[in-house]
Amino acid sequence: MPNSVSEPYDLVVVGAGAAGLSGAVTASESGLSVALLDASEHLGGQFYRHPAAALGAVRPEALHHDWSVFADLRRRLESSGVSRLAGHHVWSVTRDDDCWAVHAVTGADGDQERPVRVRARALLLATGAYERQLPFPGWTLPGVVGAGGAQAMLKSGLVLPGKKVVVAGSGPLLLAVAASLAAAGARVPAVVEASGYLRYARHPRALAANPHKLVEAVVHGGAMLRHRVRPLLRSAVTHVHGAERVEAVTVARLDRDWRAVPGSERRIECDALAVGHGLAPQIELATALGCATRRTVDATAALVLDGLQETTVPGVWSAGETGGVGGSRLAIAEGELAALSIAARLTGRSELPRGRHAGRLRRRRDRMRAFADALAAAHAPGPGWPQWLPDDTDVCRCEEVTAGRVREAVTDLGAGDARTVKLLTRAGMGWCQGRMCGAAVACLAAGGGEVPPPAERRPFAVPVPLGALAGLDPATAPSDPTDD
Structure with missing residues (x-):
């Protein structure tokens, strides 16, 4: 039989990354009972990935910036009353009387097949994002990894994808990946960026309002200079070569529409390729509930949210990358703002989202969201890819x-x-x-390159073992969300 609590929580938070941690601790400190669910055994999500204690990392903070922010969130979590449910893979959310019922399976990979149901009066979705990949010949060869995946290997496993790694794709993540790989000992012959950086100049107000982002860019750029990493702008990896694994890549110049310029090809020897074309919000749980989506400036689908982070489905809030990719600081601000909104709704303390602190959070969120949109527009895939x-x-x-x-x-x-x-x-x-x-x-x-993937409504947000479904109580099992 599924494990479930006898009394519902005030709030269930799905996702223990930056947004989820911020939302959970703020809601708990506001007097709510909170359950925090995450598929990983470790806190921090993708951004704050860190090595397991068994690896004996002396300074895990060296692989991150803003580590002190995460350390503070973790400290607040440990001193709060939040029920942390690690290793819980949430595959569906349904309405159960006056509560939300969150369905999950347990285990490192959801392989224990033990179904769990957690009930709550409100729901905060902080499920993050995953990498967007654009295929090309050879991208299935061993040695080709996602750009974020390469960074995750380094942060959580202290391993490199190869000794000589080309970093390619589009987006500001590439600079961070190249800098961290080079600092860890990999040779990075090139960062191949399909867009350029001159488009940033079209948004001077957003740039000026977020000076910390410029500082980050300078830091990454300095690291690339020190390690002699060559930037190749308006270019793309269009072919990967190798028999058993990556041996080299072909890089071609691109025109404005991301079409390869004939005769511009060059070959770069390497044993690994870290590639990614930005991130796509992970919104399957939300769309299964009927939450409305919007097209983002870089052609993905994100949730429609109001000024206090509530979705179009009453009682469901969202924070972080689900509303549009924007980084950890934006996610933390959104998580805190969502928690204040939820606490006001459940306790009747309407002053919480109207006070000075909430006002500062909204202004900070709007400022960082404008910057994130500027970056996304600059790196959006062209129609010719x-x-x-x-x-x-x-x-x-x-x-x-x-x-x-x-x-x-x-x-x-x-x-x-x-x-x-x-x-x-x-x-x-x-x-x-x-x-x-x-x-x-x-x-x-x-027939083009500027269409976002469809936001399908699926009954299962992630793969779930049949044994877990068989163990469900029929009275509480999720129904098809398309049924009326």
């Missing part, structure tokens, strides 16, 4: 669906959107449920 894809390139790695099969579904079989392509080809039906290929399939289905 599908030109990189020969027909024999795998787009969906899980189901081994090629670009040619997707194009055939569109041109010969009449598919006009990603969902129809999925039904005809199985693209997106594998273990990752479209997280790796969703953006590419949606773009190919629409």
Whole structure:
């Protein structure tokens, strides 16, 4: 039988990254009973990943900036009354009488198959984001990892993806990844950025209002200079070479629409490639509940939120990357603001979100959100990137669906959107449920590179073992969210 509490909490927070930690401790300090669920055994989410104690890292803070902020959140959590439920993979949320019922399975990979149900009067979703990948020939070779994945390997495992690592894609994360890999001993011959940085100049007010971001850029740039990392702007890795694993990459110059310029190709020897084209909000739990989404400036889907972080579904709040990718400081501000809003709703203390502190939080959030939007616009994929894809390139790695099969579904079989392509080809039906290929399939289905992946309503936000479903009490089991 599923494990559940006999009395509901005031608040369940899903996700123990920057936003979730901030929201949980603020809500607890405001007098609410709080449960904090996260799939990982460790606090901090992706941004504050850190090595397990068994690895004996002497200075884990050396791999992060703003470590003192995380240390303070962790201290506040330890001294609070928050019930921390680690290793809980949340796969569905349903309405249970007057409460939300959060369904999870336990274990490091959800493999213990023990179903858990946690009930609460309010829900805060802080589920973060995952990397957006745009495929190209050779991207399935061993040695090709996500840019954020390479950083996670270093932060949590103290290992490098290779000795000579090219960092490629688009977005400010690339600078941080290259700097940290080089500082840890990897040779980074190049950072290959598909966009440029001159577009930042189009948003002078956002830049001026966020000087700490400029300081971060200077720090990363200085590290790249010290380690002789070469930036290649308006360029992309268009082919990975190797027999058993990565041996080299081909880099080509791009035009304004991200089309490869003929004759501009160069070959760079390496044994690993860390690549990513920004982040996509992880919103499956929210969309399953019917929360409305919006298109972001860099062509992903994010949640529609009001001024106090509440979604379009009453009683459900969200903070962090789910509302648009913006970094840890923005996530912390949003988590705190959401917690004050929730506390006001549940306790009747309307002064909480109206006071001076809440006002400062809103201004800080708006300032950082404007900066995040400026960066996202500067690094948004251009419409010409599908030109990189020969027909024999795998787009969906899980189901081994090629670009040619997707194009055939569109041109010969009449598919006009990603969902129809999925039904005809199985693209997106594998273990990752479209997280790796969703953006590419949606773009190919629409005939361009500026279409966000669809925000589908799914009954399961993550894969769940059949044994866990079999162990559910039929009276509390989730129903199909499309049923009326």
